[in-house]
Amino acid sequence: EGICRDKAVLVTGAASGIGRATVLALAREGARVIAADRSAAGAAAVAEAVRAAGGEAIDVVADVAREDDVAAMVETAVRRFGRLDGAVNNAGIGGAETGSAGKRTAEIPRAAWDRIIAVNLTGVWLGMTHEIAAMQATGGAIVNVASVGGVVGLPTAAAYTASKHGVVGLTKAAAIEYGAAAIRINAVCPGYIETPLIQASLERRRGHLEQRTPLGRLGTAEEIAELVVWLCSDRAAYVTGAAYTIDGGYTAA
Ligand code: NAD
Numbered sequence: 001e002g003i004c005r006d007k008a009v010l011v012t013g014a015a016s017g018i019g020r021a022t023v024l025a026l027a028r029e030g031a032r033v034i035a036a037d038r039s040a041a042g043a044a045a046v047a048e049a050v051r052a053a054g055g056e057a058i059d060v061v062a063d064v065a066r067e068d069d070v071a072a073m074v075e076t077a078v079r080r081f082g083r084l085d086g087a088v089n090n091a092g093i094g095g096a097e098t099g100s101a102g103k104r105t106a107e108i109p110r111a112a113w114d115r116i117i118a119v120n121l122t123g124v125w126l127g128m129t130h131e132i133a134a135m136q137a138t139g140g141a142i143v144n145v146a147s148v149g150g151v152v153g154l155p156t157a158a159a160y161t162a163s164k165h166g167v168v169g170l171t172k173a174a175a176i177e178y179g180a181a182a183i184r185i186n187a188v189c190p191g192y193i194e195t196p197l198i199q200a201s202l203e204r205r206r207g208h209l210e211q212r213t214p215l216g217r218l219g220t221a222e223e224i225a226e227l228v229v230w231l232c233s234d235r236a237a238y239v240t241g242a243a244y245t246i247d248g249g250y251t252a253a
Pocket of ligand 1: 012013014015016017018019036037038039042062063064065090091092093119123145146147148189190191192193194195196197198
């Protein structure tokens with residue numbers, strides 16, 4: 001049953017928010033899921049939730065900014081399921097975690113800039129490098145989770161904005177390169193979604209963001225997972241090199 005029946009799909013940042021919702025949605029659509037996160041307990045919990053619902057999932061601990069972790073993560077997936085049909089490069093961080101929230105470009109601490117780029121951009125590239133190698137003979141689908149910050153500028157989040165624009169560019173270049181190998185590579189660009197990532201800033205800005213969003217509310221992780229799962233499935237067979245905004249109209253306004 002389901003549009004991802006029997007596909008082996010890897011999800012990074014699987015312990016929380018959009019990643020967690022994506023793991024659960026993929027499993028509901030019949031996928032066998034590799035749930036990867038830097039949080040061992042979080043990855044184990046979501047894999048357990050899938051199994052409790054009758055699905056198939058394993059958990060892997062990996063920091064996407066570390067190449068040895070990423071290599072081992074993809075290797076584990078292929079060893080367990082014999083192949084890799086899909087990969088969702090979702091792990092990401094923002095200013096709150098790095099102490100750069102609210103800072104303008106010239107005020108960003110070097111360490112914060114470096115960490116945001118390392119996780120959000122280099123982490124996606126490292127993931128793709130190993131995922132593409134695993135998909136070379138079979139084809140597959142890669143979905144990179146960017147942001148509306150990959151489409152428009154987000155003030156006081158320049159490092160985040162730069163990293164997400166980078167993810168969109170990387171997605172497009174790689175899609176051209178690997179089309180002939182039947183590897184589809186797409187990005188999703190969510191607007192403001194209710195997850196722990198933006199909790200701190202929501203305390204101040206929720207009203208403003210709701211007002212600025214044509215649909216009048218923030219999005220849910222489940223709503224983003226819908227699009228990600230579709231892009232992983234054969235329903236999206238002719239889609240590659242695309243970057244879909246999914247933002248309640250935020251960037252249209
Ligand atoms: P979240 O904080 O709820 O979840 C992120 C998960 O990624 C956590 O489980 C965390 O442990 C994991 N993670 C962080 N760094 C990691 C690393 N180096 N290696 C492995 N795992 C790591 O956040 P979320 O809102 O679900 O964000 C998921 C993705 O969606 C991110 O790329 C984020 O930039 C993007 N996004 C979020 C929003 C939003 O409004 N929440 C909007 C646009 C894009």
